[in-house]
Amino acid sequence: LALISDRINALEAPQTIEMAKKARALAAQGVDVISLSFGEPDFQTPQYIKDAAKQAIDEGFTFYTPVPGIPELRQAICDKLKRDNNLDYKPENIVVGTGAKQALANAVLALVNPGDEVIIFSPFWVSYEEMVKLAEGVTIRLEGTLDNDYKATAAQLEAAITPRTKLVMYSSPCNPTGAVWSREELGAIAEVLARHPQVLVVADEIYEYINFVGEHASLAQFAAVKDQVVTVNGFSKGYAMTGWRIGYLAARPEIAAACEKLQSQITSATCSITQRAGLAALQGGRSSADEMVAAYRRRRDLVLGLVKDIPGFKTPTPDGAFYIFPDVSAYFGKTTADGATIGTANDLAMYLLNDAHVAAVDGAAFGAPQCLRFSTATADEKLAEAFRRVKESLARLR
Numbered sequence: 001l002a003l004i005s006d007r008i009n010a011l012e013a014p015q016t017i018e019m020a021k022k023a024r025a026l027a028a029q030g031v032d033v034i035s036l037s038f039g040e041p042d043f044q045t046p047q048y049i050k051d052a053a054k055q056a057i058d059e060g061f062t063f064y065t066p067v068p069g070i071p072e073l074r075q076a077i078c079d080k081l082k083r084d085n086n087l088d089y090k091p092e093n094i095v096v097g098t099g100a101k102q103a104l105a106n107a108v109l110a111l112v113n114p115g116d117e118v119i120i121f122s123p124f125w126v127s128y129e130e131m132v133k134l135a136e137g138v139t140i141r142l143e144g145t146l147d148n149d150y151k152a153t154a155a156q157l158e159a160a161i162t163p164r165t166k167l168v169m170y171s172s173p174c175n176p177t178g179a180v181w182s183r184e185e186l187g188a189i190a191e192v193l194a195r196h197p198q199v200l201v202v203a204d205e206i207y208e209y210i211n212f213v214g215e216h217a218s219l220a221q222f223a224a225v226k227d228q229v230v231t232v233n234g235f236s237k238g239y240a241m242t243g244w245r246i247g248y249l250a251a252r253p254e255i256a257a258a259c260e261k262l263q264s265q266i267t268s269a270t271c272s273i274t275q276r277a278g279l280a281a282l283q284g285g286r287s288s289a290d291e292m293v294a295a296y297r298r299r300r301d302l303v304l305g306l307v308k309d310i311p312g313f314k315t316p317t318p319d320g321a322f323y324i325f326p327d328v329s330a331y332f333g334k335t336t337a338d339g340a341t342i343g344t345a346n347d348l349a350m351y352l353l354n355d356a357h358v359a360a361v362d363g364a365a366f367g368a369p370q371c372l373r374f375s376t377a378t379a380d381e382k383l384a385e386a387f388r389r390v391k392e393s394l395a396r397l398r
């Protein structure tokens with residue numbers, strides 16, 4: 001018998017984490033590496049949130065909690081969904097877990113049977129396809145194009161739906177492209193979905209607050225499809241709480257109950273102290289996020305200005321999140337000073353790591369093998385230095 005199961009052997013390790021490992025290894029040798037590989041805010045969690053966690057510890061709030069989260073937190077999430085998104089949910093619709101990541105995995109595993117088709121708007125976040133693989137579903141990629149800012153359309157969705165389609169997955173604002181689907185675009189998608197009531201949707205809104213165009217639209221706002229939608233959100237990006245491990249989903253009660261059942265057998269509730277921190281975060285509103293967004297916007301503009309000067313990079317303007325996702329295929333076929341040929345975005349990422357000491361992630365991990373993803377969640381000076389080095393290294397290719 002094989003030591004490791006086929007299920008796990010078939011899984012890819014996330015490229016984002018792999019690249020971060022390589023960058024750390026190089027840095028450990030004393031190289032001045034600028035890591036733009038990881039999708040992590042460089043801000044501290046706001047103090048009032050940390051204080052709530054300290055208070056929870058001091059009060060002895062250290063026991064198991066109900067699996068889908070403490071009642072106050074589930075209620076606060078309902079209040080947030082009403083306040084920010086005009087969505088009506090009750091606590092029974094909400095399941096809190098260890099990050100948006102667990103909420104996504106809960107939904108996929110609770111809904112997808114072997115052989116079911118899952119349509120993923122592409123480029124997509126690295127873990128979606130692997131979660132579908134775990135559920136033994138079949139991924140259908142719906143390719144966005146550069147001239148449409150990589151946004152899959154309602155017409156594409158209509159054409160891709162078959163009698164085997166179970167689920168659609170997307171993120172808006174999108175990691176990796178920064179695309180934000182407008183209310184009109186989601187409305188058109190909702191019209192298609194309303195004609196196919198057996199098709200469910202996981203709408204990943206983890207970057208909701210990191211939005212430079214202002215309006216965030218939620219698919220669940222379209223009443224005809226609300227019951228088909230599982231809305232996923234969390235605290236990692238908007239409140240700079242990546243390490244706390246807390247996120248949630250909102251769905252109709254049967255789906256929420258199925259997710260709770262799965263989570264109860266695998267992890268139980270997320271950390272009690274983290275839940276208190278999450279409660280404080282929501283009670284504090286979104287003003288701390290708004291301060292961070294101002295910095296993310298400034299950095300986006302800075303980086304867009306810098307990449308404009310890099311020949312061959314074709315970069316749509318990100319409307320949200322904290323990445324740029326240039327098409328770098330103009331460099332495929334070029335040769336390094338050592339005589340190596342750049343055949344793929346991964347070759348280019350490795351060249352930039354070793355020559356410019358800048359870590360970016362191969363777009364293939366996101367379904368776009370012609371692209372590289374650079375995170376812009378880093379200090380302005382570091383970004384300026386990183387793109388100066390990238391430009392110089394690329395200019396040395398022949």
Ligand code: PLP
Pocket residue numbers: 039098099100101102125171174175204206234235236242246247
């Ligand atoms: N969804 C997207 C699109 C993400 O980029 C991430 C984190 O990178 C997550 C979900 C997971 O977030 P969390 O830290 O809440 O698990």
